[in-house]
Every structure is written in structure tokens, then in C-alpha cells.
Amino acid sequence: VDDIELNKNITLNDIFISVKTTKHYQYTRLPIILKTWFQLAKEQTWFFTDTETKQHQNQTNGHMVNTNCSASHQRKHLCCKMSVEYDRFLESGKKWFCHFDDDNYVNVPRLVSVLQTYKHQEDWYLGRTSVYEPVKIYKKPTNKLMFSFWFATGGAGFCISRSLALKMLPVASGGRFISICEGIRLPDDVSVGFIIEHLMKKNLTLVPEFHSHLEQMKLLPPETFRDQISFSYSKAKDEWNVVNVPGFDTRYDPTRFLSLHCFLFPHFKFCPR
Numbered sequence: 001v002d003d004i005e006l007n008k009n010i011t012l013n014d015i016f017i018s019v020k021t022t023k024h025y026q027y028t029r030l031p032i033i034l035k036t037w038f039q040l041a042k043e044q045t046w047f048f049t050d051t052e053t054k055q056h057q058n059q060t061n062g063h064m065v066n067t068n069c070s071a072s073h074q075r076k077h078l079c080c081k082m083s084v085e086y087d088r089f090l091e092s093g094k095k096w097f098c099h100f101d102d103d104n105y106v107n108v109p110r111l112v113s114v115l116q117t118y119k120h121q122e123d124w125y126l127g128r129t130s131v132y133e134p135v136k137i138y139k140k141p142t143n144k145l146m147f148s149f150w151f152a153t154g155g156a157g158f159c160i161s162r163s164l165a166l167k168m169l170p171v172a173s174g175g176r177f178i179s180i181c182e183g184i185r186l187p188d189d190v191s192v193g194f195i196i197e198h199l200m201k202k203n204l205t206l207v208p209e210f211h212s213h214l215e216q217m218k219l220l221p222p223e224t225f226r227d228q229i230s231f232s233y234s235k236a237k238d239e240w241n242v243v244n245v246p247g248f249d250t251r252y253d254p255t256r257f258l259s260l261h262c263f264l265f266p267h268f269k270f271c272p273r
């Protein structure tokens with residue numbers, strides 16, 4: 001029976017794309033996503049937020065999920081959102097769970113083609129690390145190293161196969177993920193790494209095509225944009241950390257995502273021709 005499954009390639013429809021967002025960014029970050037890459041994955045992308053807005057429900061065909069988690073950057077509330085994202089993925093029946101932040105640009109065709117090279121029936125945790133060594137947990141009061149683990153940076157995006165997500169079910173489903181976060185007192189993405197690497201004993205597979213703003217975005221060569229899965233941006237004081245891409249004026253497109261989108265998909269209506 002499985003032979004048929006194995007030969008069938010993954011399509012966009014097999015992927016559950018979740019984006020963590022918040023009411024604080026609904027009129028800044030969200031519109032950029034809705035205008036660009038969301039248009040290529042409307043049916044597959046879901047936004048996990050902390051508010052209810054008619055306008056965005058209409059724009060996304062009801063794909064805004066009000067998690068009822070608090071609108072704050074505190075660990076507990078970010079873990080609350082991740083918990084809802086994971087539960088919704090399980091319910092969706094899809095083969096891959098891919099999480100992103102709302103300051104990510106997702107190169108949808110590339111996400112699909114990379115996932116096609118892995119089997120969803122196997123246990124896969126795909127992403128990018130942003131630290132040079134694993135997280136180390138020490139026993140108190142002796143300070144003896146108990147264990148260490150790697151995690152994929154949430155702000156770069158990561159994907160988990162259904163097989164692995166199902167194995168996490170007893171420890172992570174139905175809000176149990178929040179208890180894990182609180183138990184180890186680590187952020188949501190680190191807690192995902194803890195569950196997968198430490199509890200499930202499955203290793204993170206490094207996929208360097210995921211990118212967060214912990215990297216210098218301008219170092220990515222335009223010739224490689226098509227091969228990348230995700231991009232990001234950030235602003236510290238007056239400095240933007242953004243992709244170096246030709247296109248719109250920086251006053252109109254400070255994040256560079258509109259220009260990036262036109263670089264990748266020049267046929268879009270809003271792109272100059």
C-alpha cells in the first residue's frame with residue numbers, strides 16, 4: 001500500500017504553512033505577506049494571531065486563527081500560539097507542518113521542491129540553527145551537564161514531517177506544548193527542539209535555505225534567491241537588515257519583500273514591467 005504513497009510527490013496541498021502574528025503587526029507586517037507570497041499559497045497558509053478582524057478574515061478567506069493567546073512577546077504567550085499552530089496542523093491531516101514568523105518571506109515553490117526530497121512518512125525536523133553550540137541543560141546545584149540539544153530558529157522557519165509530529169502527540173498536543181515550555185522555561189522554538197531532539201531522540205536536519213534576520217540578509221547573492229526557502233528583515237534603530245534586491249524605492253518598500261517578490265515572480269500585477 002505504501003509503495004503508491006512513496007512514489008507520489010509532495011505538492012503544495014500537502015503542506016500546512018503556519019505564520020505566527022499579532023495584532024501589533026496586523027497593519028505593518030501582515031499586509032506585506034498578503035500582497036506577496038500568500039497569494040501563491042492561499043489555501044495552505046494559516047495565520048495565528050491574538051485578535052479578530054473582519055478585514056483580514058475577508059482577505060484571507062477565513063485563514064486568520066484567533067488563538068486567544070495574549071498579545072505579548074512573553075515566552076508563555078508565544079508558546080501558546082505555537083501550541084495552537086501544532087494542534088491545527090494535526091487536525092488538518094496534511095503531511096508537513098511548516099512554521100514561519102510574520103517577518104518571513106516564504107519562497108513557496110522552493111519550499112515545495114525541498115520537501116519533495118524528504119519522505120513525510122519518516123521523521124524529519126528541518127531547519128536552520130542560529131547558535132554555534134547546542135543548548136545545554138545543567139543539573140542544579142552541582143552544575144553537572146544533564147543533556148544538550150539543537151533547535152531550529154523559529155524566525156527562519158522550520159518544517160516537521162507528519163510522522164514525527166504524530167510521535168510528539170503525547171507530549172505536545174492539546175496545549176501540553178505550553179506546559180513543556182513552562183517546564184524548561186525556554187522559548188517556543190527552543191522547546192520544539194527540546195521535544196524533538198531530547199524527548200523524541202530525533203536530530204535536527206540542517207537546511208541552510210531557511211533564513212532569519214539573525215543573519216545579514218544583504219550577504220545573500222541575488223543569483224541564489226530562487227534556491228532559498230525563506231528570507232527575513234529587521235530594523236534596529238535606523239539600520240535595516242534587509243535582502244539586497246533591485247526594485248522599488250526603499251521608502252515605498254523598506255523591507256524589500258515587495259521587490260524580492262517581483263524579482264522572483266515578475267508577472268505579478270503590482271510589479272513593474
Ligand code: UDP
Pocket residue numbers: 019020021022024025071072073074078081100101102103155
Ligand atoms: N509576536 C507575537 N506577539 C508579540 C510580539 C511578537 O506573537 O507580542 C510574534 C511576531 O508576530 C513574530 C514573532 O513573534 O511572528 C517574532 O517577533 P519579532 O519579529 O517582533 O521578534 P524577534 O523575536 O524576531 O526579535
Ligand code: MN
Pocket residue numbers: 101103155213234
Ligand atoms: Mn523577527
